[in-house]
Amino acid sequence: MADPRAFISFDFDHNLTEKNLFVGQSKHSKTPFSIQDWSSKASLPQSQWEALIKSKIGKCNMLIVLCGKTMASATGVSKEIAMAKEQDVPIFGVYIGGANTTSNLPSGLQRNRTITWDWDNIAAAIDQMMTEGKNK
Template identity: 35%
Template sequence: MGKKRIFISFPIEDKSAYHHLVGQARNENSPFEFVDMGVKKPWDEKWKTNCRTKIKGCDGVIALVSKNTASADGQLWEVGCALQEEVPVRGVHISVKERPSALPREFAGVRVVSWTWDNIANFLDSL
């Protein structure tokens, strides 16, 4: 598998989970690797235009899902944008304890899986 260009979408409150995922991809024993194309700093007033351009240039989007997802306006916009642009999206629960009771409507049709190397590698292999 070659490196895929992946946009990582996450609630800002879950920044540590984002760093954990990027760190896992760098682990020499990891069965997956990707180029992180996610937003690393807040955008100016044109952030949606910049973000859409980044998402369109990616092979896929990994959306980290937690109890914070429903109130993460930026993440919800990113997932909706990816779906509009027909970029594949896979939701990944950040932990068993952090699973929301329901997913926001922006996640309609998005498969959400447990955070395992196999689940992430399978998504990347499908791209």
Template identity: 65%
Template sequence: MAEPRAFLSFDYDNNLSSRNLFAGQAKSDSPTPFIVEDWSSKSVLPESEWEALISKKIANCHMLIVLVGKSMGSAYGVAAEIAMAKDKNVPIFGVYVDGAGTASTLPSGLARNRVIGWNWTNIAAAIQQMMGEGKNA
């Protein structure tokens, strides 16, 4: 099987730098065998076009990784991406970023017991778990 493809869901307004750092580390520093590609929309699109585009991209991934920051409760797009992943039977887990933790608000659809700290050993274990869940089972 090819390396797992992960769609990164994040709050663009508040966690873009963490997304860039996470994706960069995933490519070079981590012991985690997965591919992170920039699947985000490159321009502002009408909502229906954005939904169709992102839904198709999520369907082509093995998992959705939500980068959970402190302002996650207000990130509409993240909640929409989680719903799309659930609709496509794509397994989901989250990683706390930017000082977020167990007291931080989670986006709708993401269970607290599916969110972990930013530790590459634990992320690798979560990825391995995702590869046996949902559409990957």
């Protein structure tokens, strides 16, 4: 697939700026994917939010989790990871906002699938995701 679709999962309360920078930089990098900003634009009842986000994740080739320092409190991110796993959508994480290998990760995200914010590494991770899960 020439232009894989990635759903970006992030801590809305703490990492919106980094998400916007990540999306913006991805448009001007050699990273071969498109980001769909399918986050909910309005507050919804939990059941509606879950149905909407699950549907959007299912339409993507991968879930990229932006991992900041406060990920332990990001319950929505953990739910998005669980939704991706239910639908066989491959997942990897990217450290942002000063987070590193000693930072907490959201439930369900593996440390060995979380990388630094480097476009060469991200491109390699995307290539790998396109050989896993529902992309096989």
